[in-house]
Every structure is written in C-alpha cells, then in structure tokens.
Amino acid sequence: MTEVSLTPPHGQPPRPAGLTARPPLTLAEEHVLLLWQVTASAEKLLTAIEHGRWPDAELAALAGYAQAEVLRQVSDEEALLFPAVPSQTVAGLARDHVRLRAAAEFLARAAAGDQPMSPAQLAAAVRDFVVQLERHLRNEEDLLASGRAQHDVPGTVTLGGHPHEWYPLTEGPVVDLDALPADQAVAAAVDRLLRMRRGEQVELQSGTGLDPASGTGTVRMGSGAAGELAVTWASRTERADGKTSPEELAAAAHSACYAMALALRLGEHKAVPERLAITATVTLDWAGGVPTIVSSHLDVTASVPGLDKAGFDAVIGEASDLCPVSRLFGGAKITVGATLEPAP
Numbered sequence: 001m002t003e004v005s006l007t008p009p010h011g012q013p014p015r016p017a018g019l020t021a022r023p024p025l026t027l028a029e030e031h032v033l034l035l036w037q038v039t040a041s042a043e044k045l046l047t048a049i050e051h052g053r054w055p056d057a058e059l060a061a062l063a064g065y066a067q068a069e070v071l072r073q074v075s076d077e078e079a080l081l082f083p084a085v086p087s088q089t090v091a092g093l094a095r096d097h098v099r100l101r102a103a104a105e106f107l108a109r110a111a112a113g114d115q116p117m118s119p120a121q122l123a124a125a126v127r128d129f130v131v132q133l134e135r136h137l138r139n140e141e142d143l144l145a146s147g148r149a150q151h152d153v154p155g156t157v158t159l160g161g162h163p164h165e166w167y168p169l170t171e172g173p174v175v176d177l178d179a180l181p182a183d184q185a186v187a188a189a190v191d192r193l194l195r196m197r198r199g200e201q202v203e204l205q206s207g208t209g210l211d212p213a214s215g216t217g218t219v220r221m222g223s224g225a226a227g228e229l230a231v232t233w234a235s236r237t238e239r240a241d242g243k244t245s246p247e248e249l250a251a252a253a254h255s256a257c258y259a260m261a262l263a264l265r266l267g268e269h270k271a272v273p274e275r276l277a278i279t280a281t282v283t284l285d286w287a288g289g290v291p292t293i294v295s296s297h298l299d300v301t302a303s304v305p306g307l308d309k310a311g312f313d314a315v316i317g318e319a320s321d322l323c324p325v326s327r328l329f330g331g332a333k334i335t336v337g338a339t340l341e342p343a344p
C-alpha cells in the first residue's frame, strides 16, 4: 500500500478556475467534486485514528460515499463515456474501475465489521484508496480528452448520469426537500431512500401553503430543485390550467421512485438500459364516501440490450418489491401531527 499525507480540505468543494456557481458539467468538474468529498471524509477518519479512536462514524461515512457516489460515477462512465472511445484506450481505465470497486467493497466490509483490521491497517487502506482514485481520475481525464481540451469532455450528468451534488444535501436523518433544486427534489429524495442502511430512518420535510378561501396555493420542494408549483382544488377534479395537484405530484414521485428502483436492479444484473421511460397514472375517485386515491398504474418502456423478456419481467418484479413509493400506495399507515397556532 502507498503511504501518503492527505491535504486537509476546508470549506466548500473547490471548483476549477473560472467556474461560476453551477453544477459540475464536465468530467473534470465531476472528478474535482468526487475527490474533494472522498479526501474530506478520509481526512476526518485519519484524524480520529491519530487521536486513538476507532473511527466508526467516519468509516461509515467514507464507505457510504464510496459505494453511493464513486461507484455510481464508475458505472455512469462505463455506460455513457466509454462506448464513444476505442476499447483499447479505455481498457486500462476499466481495470482501474475493477480495482476501485474492490477497494470500495473492502471499505464497506470494514464499516460493517466484517473485515477485522488494526487502526494502522485501516489508515493505510484509506490512504491507498485516495491515491488510487486520484491517479485514476487524472489518467481518465487525459485519456478521454484524446486531443481535446479537458473542459470539452462532458460530465456524465450532462449525458443523463447521476448528479453528485445531491449527496451532501440528502445525507443525514432529515432531508429538507425545500433546500433541493425544485425539478430534482423528488428524484433526489427517492435516491436517498434507496440507499438507506438497515435500521436507518429518514425524514423528508417540505412545505405547502394553501389559501382556504380560494383553494389555491403553492408547493415548495425543500431541495430547491424546482421552483414553487401552483396547486389548486380545481386541478384535481376539473382542469389543470397549468396548475398541479397532489395526485400529479404523487404520480411524479411514483414514476421517479420506480425508475430508480428499476435502474438499480438492472445495474445489479449488469444490464444497462439504453432507454427507460415510466409513466404513472394516479386515479382519484370516491370510495366509502370520501375522495380516495384508488390506484396508481405504471407504464414502463425500456430498451435493455442483452436482456430477454423473461429476464426483464424478473427484474420488473424485483423493482416492484423494492420501490418504497409503491409500498406507500399499498396501504401505508398515515399519521398527522397537528399544531394550532394561537390567535393573533
């Protein structure tokens, strides 16, 4: 293993020179963000070891980030960037990815207590992971640029990959949806739910304001991923007129959640979809004398090279079992916390 000294990162993730505050759009920018997050976690872990403490929480955080974000980037690069480059060019990068997957799995086993080791051995493994990642990212930027300027190599997110800036906004026991970009809040929240650890509880928070006289109001996503959405009772029962409804939001949540569950299960079977489109139709009807969401129907259209119908149907079944929003529609217990504010 290679011994290195990590430079302690401080403050916000650095951005390449000349960048304004915007999401990482190039491969080099994505790599800067990934490496910063990994180095920051590694530094906290090494500091805990230096102080004579076994770094349970720091190891869980580093292993979680490596599993969720580093390996996601690896998969996205293989699916979205590697096919456009001659195979001999990316052969070494693909071997790096195998080693990164093994290193991330090692950290996950260590975090789970399945890999007994001394603090010194853990520190060496973590330093080795950071060095391995840094070298790979640098090589990858050079090789994939192949004559172009590095800032001309698109990031995976611009090709439909996973945005890494969701992770720090959603990691933790409470996710403020109103703090996420409004058009990404549902997807980011579902992504968080799908990476929940055993025994973990996650609380999603968001706010809605409604004028009781007119029946109109606004819905805010805590993430900030989408702007305020106008909502009205008429959009549920008559015409949308450009306004949304709880049923439409439920359908958006269901289709986004199911799409992620399906993509996750397909990935586990090494099946990379070329196209995945899911539509959810949520129906509001009278049942038992009260308006009731009686059904949510999902239409799934997918193109998955190398997967036959039987295999696809099997993965559909696995995704249906996984999707947390499907279970919510399946009769979840609903509780209400009510606070009456004092009259002015």
Ligand SMILES: [Fe+2]
Binding pocket: 073, 074, 077, 093, 097, 136, 137, 140
């Ligand atoms: Fe890579």
